[in-house]
Amino acid sequence: MEIELWLIASLACLAIFTSFIDAVAGGGGLIMMPTLLFAGLPPQLALGTNKVQSMFGTSNAFRNYAKAGLVDWRKEKWLALLAFVGAAAGAILVQQMSARILNLIVPLLLMGVALYVLLSPRMDDRQAKELISRKGYAPFAGGIGFYDGFFGPGTGSFFAATLVGLRGEGLTRATGHAKLFNMMTNMAAVIVFAVGGKIIWTLALAMAVGSFIGSTLGAKFAVKHGAKIIRPLLVTISLLLTAKLIYDWFAPA
Structure with missing residues (x-):
């Protein structure tokens, strides 16, 4: 599938924005995925291409958390x-x-993930009681990983929420471990989609550059301002885009 240069440039710029959002509040894929579908990419190509830029963003975030000593890999x-x-x-x-x-x-x-992001309880860095062991968390790691390979948006939030709620980790450390898991799931998905020929590499690599820039800027912004304003904005945009996609599906050809 051929993509015009102006569209590649536009989506690369959007990747800066969505990765910025992802670093601050999570859920950047809630905007990127419907945009790729609006751009005319078939679902599998949209999923595969988006995974490449996601892999760059999560890898960059993991590197920063690891350097800070927040990941016991x-x-x-x-x-x-x-x-x-x-x-x-x-x-x-x-x-x-x-x-x-x-x-x-x-x-x-x-739509389901957008509502989850909007309604999910806020978490903090207080250490809580561990409800399940590391081994007991295995089904959650595999299940969330499966979801990420199949779809993806919200994966980091699911990992972080379960690590806090089930394993009692503070939010910062849980987010660091979530980035480790998310980096691995993105790598696996990229390999499989690449073998299946479901990645538009020119677009994916351009978006990856944007993702790296956005995740770096977002991490700095998050330290100063947090996610109070960005989370509701993210969900509003996502629900509007998603409603339009559902309308198009049911609308007569």
């Missing part, structure tokens, strides 16, 4: 590997589904 490596396997399975499954079905499923998933 040696203890978490087996869960990260399980998340990798789950994501590979999800990416394989989504490539077997028809574009017609995905054109309905993807907007519905977007």
Whole structure:
């Protein structure tokens, strides 16, 4: 599929914005995914292409958290590997589904995740009681990984929320570990989508540059201002875009 230069440049700029949002409040994919579909990309190509820029953004974020000593990757490596396997399975499954079905499923998933981001309880850095062990978290690592390979937006929030709620981690450390898991799931999905020929590499790499810039700027902004204003704005834009996608699906041809 050929993409015009102006559209590549526009989507690369959008990647700066969505990665900025992702670093501050999470959920940047809630804007990027419907935009890629509006641009005319079939669902599998949109998912695969978006995974490349997501991989760059999460890898950059993971590097920053690791440098700050907030990631114990040696203890978490087996869960990260399980998340990798789950994501590979999800990416394989989504490539077997028809574009017609995905054109309905993807907007519905977007709407569900947007509502989750809006309504989810705020978390903090207080250490809480561990409800399940590291081994007990394995099904969650694999299941969220599968979701990321199949779809993706909101994955980092799901990892962080379950690490805080189930394993008792403070939010900052949970976010660091979430970036480790999310980086691995993105890598797995990129490999599978690349093998399946579902990535537009020119567009993906241009967006990856934007993602790197946006995630760097967003991390700095988050320290000063937080996510109070950005989260509601993110959800509003996402729900409007998603409603339009659902309307187009049901509208007569």
